[in-house]
Amino acid sequence: MSIFEKFKLGFKKSASNIASGLKEIIIKKEIDDNTLDKIEEFLISADVGVDASSDIRSILSNKKIDSNSEPINEVKKILNEYIVELMEPLENKSIFETKDYLNVTLVSGVNGVGKTTTIGKISKILKNNNRKVVLGACDTFRAAAIEQLETWSQKIGVEIIKSEAKADPASVAYKTLEYAKNNSFNDVLLDTAGRLQNKKNLMDEYKKIANVLKKLDSKAPQEVILVLDSTSGQNVINQVEEFNKIIPLTGLIMTKLDGTAKGGVLIAVAKKFKLPIICLGLGEKEDDLQIFDARIFADAFTQIN
Ligand SMILES: Nc1nc2c(ncn2[C@@H]2O[C@H](COP(=O)(O)OP(=O)(O)O)[C@@H](O)[C@H]2O)c(=O)[nH]1
Ligand SMILES: [Mg+2]
Numbered sequence: 001m002s003i004f005e006k007f008k009l010g011f012k013k014s015a016s017n018i019a020s021g022l023k024e025i026i027i028k029k030e031i032d033d034n035t036l037d038k039i040e041e042f043l044i045s046a047d048v049g050v051d052a053s054s055d056i057r058s059i060l061s062n063k064k065i066d067s068n069s070e071p072i073n074e075v076k077k078i079l080n081e082y083i084v085e086l087m088e089p090l091e092n093k094s095i096f097e098t099k100d101y102l103n104v105t106l107v108s109g110v111n112g113v114g115k116t117t118t119i120g121k122i123s124k125i126l127k128n129n130n131r132k133v134v135l136g137a138c139d140t141f142r143a144a145a146i147e148q149l150e151t152w153s154q155k156i157g158v159e160i161i162k163s164e165a166k167a168d169p170a171s172v173a174y175k176t177l178e179y180a181k182n183n184s185f186n187d188v189l190l191d192t193a194g195r196l197q198n199k200k201n202l203m204d205e206y207k208k209i210a211n212v213l214k215k216l217d218s219k220a221p222q223e224v225i226l227v228l229d230s231t232s233g234q235n236v237i238n239q240v241e242e243f244n245k246i247i248p249l250t251g252l253i254m255t256k257l258d259g260t261a262k263g264g265v266l267i268a269v270a271k272k273f274k275l276p277i278i279c280l281g282l283g284e285k286e287d288d289l290q291i292f293d294a295r296i297f298a299d300a301f302t303q304i305n
Contacts, residue, residue: 004296010282011300014230014263017046019076019303026072036061039075046261047233049268056082080302083267087294092251092276095223096125096291102180104188104213104220106173108206108243109227111194114255114281116145118227119189120152121289122279127158131186136176137162138169138209139193149191155286159185169193169205170212177216190221203246210247225251225278228269231260240273255281258288263301 001009008015025038036057043053056079065074095105105122107115119135126133135153139145143165153160161176173190180188192209195202213220226243228236236254243249252275257263270277277292290296298304 004299007282007290007296008300008303010258010288010290011263013259013261014046014257015300015303017261018079018264018301021046022072022075026075029071031060031065031071031075033061043264046264047268048264049234049237049271052082052086052267052271055271076302076304080298080304083298083301084294086267087270087277087292087297090270090274090277091292091294092278093291095122095225095251095278096129098129098131099186101219101222102177102185102188102217103222104177104180104190104217105223105225106190106192106210106213106221106247107225107227108192108247109194110196110229110239113194113227113229113232114253115139115194115227116148116152116191117284118253118255118279118281118289119149119191120156121281121286123152123158123187123189124156124286125289125291126187127156132184133158133187133189134176134180134185135160136173136188136190138172138176138190140165140167140169140172141193145191145193170208173209174212174216177213177220181216188220198242203242207246221247223250224248225253227253227255230254230257230263230265233262233265234268236265236269237272240269240275244273244275249275251276251278253278253281258282266297267301 021042040053040057065071109115123133137146137149146162150160161179163172176188224247226249254266257280279292280290282288
Protein backbone atom coordinates (compact mmCIF):
# COMPACT_ATOMS: atom_id res chain seq x y z
CA MET A 1 0.00 0.00 0.00
CA SER A 2 1.36 3.45 -0.90
CA ILE A 3 1.61 6.17 1.73
CA PHE A 4 -1.27 7.96 0.07
CA GLU A 5 -3.49 4.88 0.15
CA LYS A 6 -2.63 4.30 3.78
CA PHE A 7 -3.37 7.89 4.55
CA LYS A 8 -6.65 7.84 2.68
CA LEU A 9 -7.72 4.75 4.51
CA GLY A 10 -6.82 6.13 7.94
CA PHE A 11 -8.30 9.49 7.14
CA LYS A 12 -11.51 8.08 5.67
CA LYS A 13 -13.96 9.59 8.14
CA SER A 14 -12.82 13.18 7.71
CA ALA A 15 -12.47 12.86 3.95
CA SER A 16 -15.84 11.29 3.34
CA ASN A 17 -17.43 13.85 5.64
CA ILE A 18 -16.06 16.63 3.43
CA ALA A 19 -16.89 14.90 0.17
CA SER A 20 -20.44 13.96 1.10
CA GLY A 21 -21.09 17.31 2.76
CA LEU A 22 -20.03 19.22 -0.34
CA LYS A 23 -21.99 16.89 -2.58
CA GLU A 24 -25.18 17.59 -0.67
CA ILE A 25 -24.68 21.33 -0.95
CA ILE A 26 -23.47 21.65 -4.53
CA ILE A 27 -26.38 20.41 -6.55
CA LYS A 28 -26.74 23.16 -9.12
CA LYS A 29 -24.49 23.91 -12.07
CA GLU A 30 -23.55 27.33 -10.81
CA ILE A 31 -22.38 28.34 -7.39
CA ASP A 32 -24.59 31.17 -6.16
CA ASP A 33 -24.34 33.18 -2.93
CA ASN A 34 -26.65 30.83 -1.13
CA THR A 35 -24.48 27.86 -2.03
CA LEU A 36 -21.37 29.79 -1.01
CA ASP A 37 -22.93 30.48 2.39
CA LYS A 38 -23.72 26.81 2.81
CA ILE A 39 -20.20 25.75 1.83
CA GLU A 40 -18.72 28.19 4.32
CA GLU A 41 -21.04 27.03 7.10
CA PHE A 42 -20.31 23.43 6.31
CA LEU A 43 -16.54 23.96 6.42
CA ILE A 44 -16.88 25.70 9.78
CA SER A 45 -18.95 22.77 11.07
CA ALA A 46 -16.20 20.43 9.84
CA ASP A 47 -13.79 22.37 12.13
CA VAL A 48 -11.85 23.99 9.28
CA GLY A 49 -12.14 27.22 11.29
CA VAL A 50 -13.83 30.54 10.63
CA ASP A 51 -10.84 32.23 9.02
CA ALA A 52 -9.91 29.48 6.58
CA SER A 53 -13.58 28.86 5.71
CA SER A 54 -14.08 32.53 4.94
CA ASP A 55 -10.88 32.56 2.81
CA ILE A 56 -12.18 29.60 0.84
CA ARG A 57 -15.55 31.27 0.38
CA SER A 58 -13.97 34.39 -1.07
CA ILE A 59 -11.69 32.43 -3.38
CA LEU A 60 -14.72 30.51 -4.65
CA SER A 61 -16.78 33.65 -5.15
CA ASN A 62 -14.01 35.38 -7.09
CA LYS A 63 -13.29 32.44 -9.29
CA LYS A 64 -15.30 31.79 -12.39
CA ILE A 65 -16.28 28.18 -12.15
CA ASP A 66 -15.95 26.54 -15.54
CA SER A 67 -19.50 25.60 -16.47
CA ASN A 68 -18.30 22.68 -18.58
CA SER A 69 -16.88 20.90 -15.59
CA GLU A 70 -18.63 19.45 -12.61
CA PRO A 71 -18.87 22.27 -10.03
CA ILE A 72 -18.20 19.89 -7.15
CA ASN A 73 -14.88 18.90 -8.72
CA GLU A 74 -13.95 22.55 -9.22
CA VAL A 75 -14.74 23.31 -5.59
CA LYS A 76 -12.68 20.36 -4.41
CA LYS A 77 -9.81 21.50 -6.61
CA ILE A 78 -9.90 25.00 -5.18
CA LEU A 79 -10.09 23.64 -1.64
CA ASN A 80 -7.18 21.35 -2.43
CA GLU A 81 -5.06 24.19 -3.78
CA TYR A 82 -5.88 26.35 -0.77
CA ILE A 83 -4.75 23.63 1.62
CA VAL A 84 -1.50 23.01 -0.26
CA GLU A 85 -0.66 26.70 -0.40
CA LEU A 86 -1.38 27.14 3.30
CA MET A 87 0.27 23.99 4.57
CA GLU A 88 3.20 23.20 2.31
CA PRO A 89 5.38 25.86 3.99
CA LEU A 90 4.62 24.16 7.32
CA GLU A 91 6.08 20.80 6.33
CA ASN A 92 9.07 20.10 8.53
CA LYS A 93 10.97 16.85 8.45
CA SER A 94 14.04 18.15 10.27
CA ILE A 95 13.41 16.09 13.41
CA PHE A 96 13.86 12.94 11.32
CA GLU A 97 17.07 14.08 9.65
CA THR A 98 20.64 13.36 10.69
CA LYS A 99 22.31 16.13 12.65
CA ASP A 100 25.78 16.81 13.94
CA TYR A 101 24.50 17.59 17.42
CA LEU A 102 22.44 15.84 20.06
CA ASN A 103 18.80 16.71 19.38
CA VAL A 104 16.57 17.03 22.42
CA THR A 105 12.83 16.93 21.84
CA LEU A 106 10.37 17.84 24.57
CA VAL A 107 6.91 16.44 23.93
CA SER A 108 3.97 18.10 25.63
CA GLY A 109 0.20 18.22 25.55
CA VAL A 110 -2.93 17.63 27.59
CA ASN A 111 -3.89 14.22 28.95
CA GLY A 112 -4.55 11.31 26.62
CA VAL A 113 -3.76 13.08 23.35
CA GLY A 114 -1.21 10.43 22.34
CA LYS A 115 2.14 11.79 23.54
CA THR A 116 3.60 8.48 24.71
CA THR A 117 2.32 6.54 21.71
CA THR A 118 3.67 9.15 19.30
CA ILE A 119 7.09 9.09 20.97
CA GLY A 120 7.15 5.32 20.43
CA LYS A 121 6.27 5.76 16.76
CA ILE A 122 8.83 8.54 16.20
CA SER A 123 11.59 6.59 17.89
CA LYS A 124 10.98 3.77 15.43
CA ILE A 125 11.56 6.09 12.45
CA LEU A 126 14.68 7.53 14.09
CA LYS A 127 16.04 4.10 14.86
CA ASN A 128 15.44 3.01 11.27
CA ASN A 129 17.47 6.06 10.25
CA ASN A 130 20.37 4.63 12.29
CA ARG A 131 20.08 7.12 15.08
CA LYS A 132 20.89 6.32 18.69
CA VAL A 133 17.76 7.22 20.62
CA VAL A 134 17.04 7.45 24.33
CA LEU A 135 13.62 8.13 25.83
CA GLY A 136 13.17 10.03 29.09
CA ALA A 137 10.19 9.02 31.21
CA CYS A 138 9.39 12.48 32.60
CA ASP A 139 5.74 11.58 33.10
CA THR A 140 6.31 10.46 36.67
CA PHE A 141 2.74 11.13 37.71
CA ARG A 142 1.71 7.46 37.70
CA ALA A 143 3.80 4.29 37.64
CA ALA A 144 1.69 3.07 34.72
CA ALA A 145 2.84 6.00 32.60
CA ILE A 146 6.48 5.02 33.12
CA GLU A 147 5.65 1.40 32.28
CA GLN A 148 3.83 2.44 29.12
CA LEU A 149 6.91 4.26 27.82
CA GLU A 150 9.09 1.35 28.86
CA THR A 151 6.92 -1.04 26.86
CA TRP A 152 7.40 1.17 23.81
CA SER A 153 11.16 1.33 24.35
CA GLN A 154 11.30 -2.47 24.44
CA LYS A 155 9.07 -2.85 21.42
CA ILE A 156 11.15 -0.46 19.32
CA GLY A 157 14.50 -1.42 20.85
CA VAL A 158 15.62 1.97 22.15
CA GLU A 159 16.93 2.89 25.58
CA ILE A 160 14.98 4.57 28.35
CA ILE A 161 15.92 6.57 31.43
CA LYS A 162 13.34 6.47 34.21
CA SER A 163 12.93 6.91 37.92
CA GLU A 164 10.32 5.93 40.47
CA ALA A 165 6.82 7.38 40.26
CA LYS A 166 6.35 10.89 41.71
CA ALA A 167 10.01 11.80 41.15
CA ASP A 168 10.69 15.30 39.87
CA PRO A 169 10.15 15.26 36.08
CA ALA A 170 12.93 17.82 35.63
CA SER A 171 15.43 15.52 37.33
CA VAL A 172 14.52 12.68 34.97
CA ALA A 173 14.97 15.04 32.02
CA TYR A 174 18.38 16.05 33.37
CA LYS A 175 19.46 12.46 33.89
CA THR A 176 18.33 11.50 30.40
CA LEU A 177 20.25 14.31 28.73
CA GLU A 178 23.32 13.64 30.84
CA TYR A 179 23.24 9.97 29.83
CA ALA A 180 22.75 10.84 26.17
CA LYS A 181 25.67 13.29 26.18
CA ASN A 182 28.03 10.89 27.90
CA ASN A 183 27.17 8.05 25.56
CA SER A 184 27.10 9.82 22.18
CA PHE A 185 23.40 9.53 21.51
CA ASN A 186 21.78 11.37 18.59
CA ASP A 187 18.30 11.92 19.99
CA VAL A 188 16.58 12.43 23.30
CA LEU A 189 12.79 12.22 23.36
CA LEU A 190 11.21 13.41 26.60
CA ASP A 191 7.74 12.19 27.48
CA THR A 192 5.83 14.42 29.88
CA ALA A 193 2.68 14.15 31.94
CA GLY A 194 -0.53 15.42 30.44
CA ARG A 195 -1.32 18.83 31.79
CA LEU A 196 -4.11 21.27 31.37
CA GLN A 197 -2.93 24.53 30.00
CA ASN A 198 -4.74 26.42 32.79
CA LYS A 199 -3.10 24.64 35.74
CA LYS A 200 -0.32 26.96 36.83
CA ASN A 201 1.69 24.57 39.00
CA LEU A 202 1.83 21.97 36.24
CA MET A 203 2.81 24.55 33.69
CA ASP A 204 5.59 25.73 36.03
CA GLU A 205 6.80 22.15 36.28
CA TYR A 206 6.84 21.96 32.49
CA LYS A 207 8.87 25.17 32.27
CA LYS A 208 11.31 23.78 34.84
CA ILE A 209 12.05 20.79 32.60
CA ALA A 210 13.25 23.11 29.85
CA ASN A 211 15.27 25.24 32.28
CA VAL A 212 17.07 22.27 33.78
CA LEU A 213 18.05 20.95 30.33
CA LYS A 214 19.80 24.26 29.60
CA LYS A 215 22.27 23.58 32.41
CA LEU A 216 23.68 20.75 30.28
CA ASP A 217 23.06 22.16 26.83
CA SER A 218 22.22 25.82 26.40
CA LYS A 219 20.37 25.08 23.14
CA ALA A 220 18.21 22.28 24.56
CA PRO A 221 15.41 21.48 24.07
CA GLN A 222 15.98 22.03 20.35
CA GLU A 223 12.45 20.84 19.61
CA VAL A 224 9.36 21.58 21.67
CA ILE A 225 6.47 19.70 20.18
CA LEU A 226 2.84 19.93 21.21
CA VAL A 227 0.66 16.90 20.55
CA LEU A 228 -2.97 17.64 19.69
CA ASP A 229 -5.89 15.23 19.54
CA SER A 230 -7.96 15.94 16.44
CA THR A 231 -11.11 14.65 18.13
CA SER A 232 -10.96 17.58 20.58
CA GLY A 233 -12.12 19.96 17.85
CA GLN A 234 -11.62 23.68 18.39
CA ASN A 235 -10.20 23.21 21.92
CA VAL A 236 -6.86 22.55 20.29
CA ILE A 237 -6.61 26.24 19.35
CA ASN A 238 -6.53 27.26 22.99
CA GLN A 239 -4.03 24.51 23.79
CA VAL A 240 -1.58 25.76 21.17
CA GLU A 241 -1.97 29.33 22.42
CA GLU A 242 -1.32 28.48 26.06
CA PHE A 243 1.53 25.99 25.63
CA ASN A 244 3.23 28.33 23.19
CA LYS A 245 3.25 31.03 25.88
CA ILE A 246 5.15 28.85 28.35
CA ILE A 247 7.87 27.52 26.02
CA PRO A 248 7.75 28.60 22.36
CA LEU A 249 6.69 25.61 20.29
CA THR A 250 8.80 24.47 17.36
CA GLY A 251 6.21 22.11 15.95
CA LEU A 252 2.88 20.34 16.22
CA ILE A 253 1.71 16.78 15.89
CA MET A 254 -1.94 15.89 15.41
CA THR A 255 -3.18 12.44 16.40
CA LYS A 256 -6.26 10.27 16.03
CA LEU A 257 -7.08 11.49 12.55
CA ASP A 258 -8.22 7.93 11.89
CA GLY A 259 -11.06 8.12 14.37
CA THR A 260 -12.67 11.44 13.61
CA ALA A 261 -14.68 13.22 10.95
CA LYS A 262 -13.20 16.50 12.14
CA GLY A 263 -9.68 16.33 10.71
CA GLY A 264 -10.30 19.77 9.21
CA VAL A 265 -9.15 21.23 12.51
CA LEU A 266 -5.58 20.84 11.27
CA ILE A 267 -6.38 23.46 8.63
CA ALA A 268 -7.71 25.82 11.31
CA VAL A 269 -4.54 25.34 13.36
CA ALA A 270 -2.32 25.88 10.32
CA LYS A 271 -4.13 29.07 9.40
CA LYS A 272 -4.01 30.51 12.90
CA PHE A 273 -0.48 29.64 14.05
CA LYS A 274 1.59 28.83 10.96
CA LEU A 275 3.62 26.45 13.15
CA PRO A 276 5.49 23.55 11.54
CA ILE A 277 3.49 20.32 11.39
CA ILE A 278 5.78 17.39 12.06
CA CYS A 279 3.63 14.33 11.61
CA LEU A 280 0.13 12.92 11.96
CA GLY A 281 -1.15 9.99 13.99
CA LEU A 282 -3.46 7.64 12.12
CA GLY A 283 -3.84 4.75 14.54
CA GLU A 284 -2.52 3.08 17.67
CA LYS A 285 0.20 0.90 16.10
CA GLU A 286 3.87 1.69 15.69
CA ASP A 287 3.65 2.37 11.95
CA ASP A 288 0.50 4.48 12.12
CA LEU A 289 2.41 7.72 11.78
CA GLN A 290 2.71 9.86 8.67
CA ILE A 291 5.45 12.41 8.32
CA PHE A 292 3.45 15.48 7.35
CA ASP A 293 3.09 16.07 3.64
CA ALA A 294 0.70 18.86 2.68
CA ARG A 295 -0.10 17.46 -0.76
CA ILE A 296 -0.97 14.03 0.56
CA PHE A 297 -3.07 15.61 3.29
CA ALA A 298 -4.88 17.88 0.81
CA ASP A 299 -5.50 15.07 -1.70
CA ALA A 300 -6.85 12.76 0.98
CA PHE A 301 -8.97 15.50 2.54
CA THR A 302 -10.58 16.53 -0.72
CA GLN A 303 -10.60 13.01 -2.17
CA ILE A 304 -8.75 14.13 -5.26
CA ASN A 305 -6.38 11.85 -7.24
N1 LIG B 1 -6.94 5.87 17.01
C1 LIG B 1 -5.82 6.41 17.48
N2 LIG B 1 -5.50 6.26 18.77
C2 LIG B 1 -4.36 6.82 19.21
C3 LIG B 1 -3.51 7.57 18.37
N3 LIG B 1 -2.46 8.01 19.12
C4 LIG B 1 -2.66 7.52 20.37
N4 LIG B 1 -3.81 6.82 20.44
C5 LIG B 1 -4.42 6.17 21.62
O1 LIG B 1 -4.82 7.17 22.54
C6 LIG B 1 -4.68 6.70 23.87
C7 LIG B 1 -3.83 7.68 24.68
O2 LIG B 1 -2.51 7.64 24.16
P1 LIG B 1 -1.23 7.98 25.04
O3 LIG B 1 -0.07 7.88 24.15
O4 LIG B 1 -1.22 7.19 26.28
O5 LIG B 1 -1.54 9.51 25.38
P2 LIG B 1 -0.78 10.50 26.38
O6 LIG B 1 -1.58 10.55 27.64
O7 LIG B 1 -0.81 11.82 25.68
O8 LIG B 1 0.59 9.99 26.57
C8 LIG B 1 -4.08 5.31 23.78
O9 LIG B 1 -5.12 4.37 23.87
C9 LIG B 1 -3.45 5.29 22.39
O10 LIG B 1 -3.37 4.00 21.85
C10 LIG B 1 -3.88 7.73 16.98
O11 LIG B 1 -3.23 8.38 16.16
N5 LIG B 1 -5.05 7.12 16.60
MG1 LIG C 1 1.61 9.49 28.30
